[in-house]
Structures are given as C-alpha cells and as structure tokens.
Amino acid sequence: MRRPKISILLVEDYVPLAENIERYLALKDYEVRVVPDGKQGLYEAVTGEYHCVILDIGLPEMDGLAVAEAIRRDGKTVPILMLTSRSRTEDVVAGLSVGADDYLTKPFDYRELLARIESLVRRSQWRVETVITVGPLVIDADRRQVAWHGESLECSGREYELLSYLAHRAGQVVSREELLREVWGNPDEFSTTKTLDVYIGYLRKKLGVEAITTRKGFGYALTVECTQMPPNDDVLE
Numbered sequence: 001m002r003r004p005k006i007s008i009l010l011v012e013d014y015v016p017l018a019e020n021i022e023r024y025l026a027l028k029d030y031e032v033r034v035v036p037d038g039k040q041g042l043y044e045a046v047t048g049e050y051h052c053v054i055l056d057i058g059l060p061e062m063d064g065l066a067v068a069e070a071i072r073r074d075g076k077t078v079p080i081l082m083l084t085s086r087s088r089t090e091d092v093v094a095g096l097s098v099g100a101d102d103y104l105t106k107p108f109d110y111r112e113l114l115a116r117i118e119s120l121v122r123r124s125q126w127r128v129e130t131v132i133t134v135g136p137l138v139i140d141a142d143r144r145q146v147a148w149h150g151e152s153l154e155c156s157g158r159e160y161e162l163l164s165y166l167a168h169r170a171g172q173v174v175s176r177e178e179l180l181r182e183v184w185g186n187p188d189e190f191s192t193t194k195t196l197d198v199y200i201g202y203l204r205k206k207l208g209v210e211a212i213t214t215r216k217g218f219g220y221a222l223t224v225e226c227t228q229m230p231p232n233d234d235v236l237e
C-alpha cells in the first residue's frame with residue numbers, strides 16, 4: 001500500500017531555490033506548496049494541514065521569525081524547519097525560541113534537508129493530538145500546554161519537546177542518543193549531549209530534581225510518579 005503523501009509548506013521568496021526544493025521533494029514523493037512571502041505563509045500554515053513547514057527567515061511582508069511566532073500563538077504544533085542564510089548564533093537562537101523545531105543554514109545539501117524533514121515528521125508522529133498524564137504532570141499536545149500539580153508551566157519549545165518525549169516514555173530510561181535523535185533531530189555542533197544535560201537541568205528546575213532520574217552513562221527517565229509514591233525498584237527496569 002502506498003503511504004499517504006507527506007505535505008510540505010515551503011515559504012521561500014527566492015524563486016530558483018524554491019523551485020529546486022520543490023522539484024527535489026516532489027521526486028521524493030512529497031507534496032509541496034510554495035508561497036513567496038511571510039503573510040501568505042502564515043495564512044497557509046494556520047488554515048492548511050501540513051506535515052511540516054519549511055520557513056525562510058528573510059521574507060517579504062513578514063519575516064520568518066514573526067511567522068513562526070504567529071503559527072505557535074495560533075496553537076499550531078506543525079513542525080517548523082527554519083532556513084537561514086545567516087549562520088549567526090543569535091538568529092538560530094531566536095528561531096528556536098519563537099517555536100521553530102530545527103534550522104538549516106543556506107547553502108545546504110538537499111539530502112540533509114530531506115533528512116531533517118523526515119526526522120521532524122517522524123517526531124511529530126509521537127506528538128499525537130492527545131493529553132499525556134504522568135502523575136501530577138499533564139501535557140496537552142493539542143494546545144502545547146503543560147500543567148504541573150494543576151498549575152500551568154511555561155516551557156520553551158525544546159523543553160516542551162524533551163518533556164513530552166520523556167513523558168511518552170515515562171518510567172523508562174531513555175538513552176541520550178535517543179533523546180538527541182528524537183528531540184533535536186540530527187544532532188550537530190549546536191546539540192551535543194552537553195546541550196541535552198543543560199535542558200534536563202532546566203526541566204529539573206521546574207519539576208524538582210527528583211522528577212528526572214539519571215542513569216549514569218546512559219540516559220534519563222521521567223519518574224515524576226515516584227515523587228508521590230513509595231520508591232519502587234522496578235520503575236527503572
């Protein structure tokens with residue numbers, strides 16, 4: 001049976017690049033809709049059903065950062081891959097902090113673009129439209145909201161992804177490699193195991209140190225229920 005086509009929204013104003021990406025992805029059996037400016041891109045992203053949005057930063061009408069922010073404000077969880085011709089770290093940080101899931105610096109290898117898209121789409125599969133409850137932790141994937149002991153918890157995009165993935169595998173030890181692959185996509189120099197440890201630190205600050213257990217040299221487990229129940233040695237096995 002043929003898989004249903006994966007639909008991609010490409011927001012890129014530079015026509016030769018847009019055409020090349022479209023042609024390449026079409027060859028790989030993706031369905032691509034191209035729009036040339038930020039306002040149209042935002043409209044398409046919030047009204048259409050796409051598996052992934054490829055979003056240029058430098059765009060007419062509305063820049064990519066503002067578009068990503070508006071897509072998230074609208075509550076859309078569609079994965080966003082930012083394209084930037086600037087490799088300046090602050091652009092990357094800005095992009096990720098407004099809700100982009102990954103970024104690629106121009107010029108890029110199309111195979112790399114494809115790998116990033118595949119990874120984002122695969123990751124969004126476990127981000128099912130549902131509510132995950134683990135003890136006092138409630139993650140509403142539809143609204144992209146987290147509640148902790150009944151109080152709303154502010155999380156950055158990456159914190160949210162990391163927490164969701166750990167919650168999805170609650171009670172199990174998840175290896176660092178798996179977390180990097182599933183939450184960060186293709187790890188590069190910006191996402192090493194050190195980055196992961198830093199984000200685990202952020203989450204522990206919010207949930208309490210005991211909420212996430214370290215399995216030394218291997219990975220992490222979300223063990224929030226243990227904070228309410230007597231310790232159970234089986235939980236980590």
Ligand code: CA
Nearest residue numbers: 013056058059
């Ligand atoms: Ca551009």
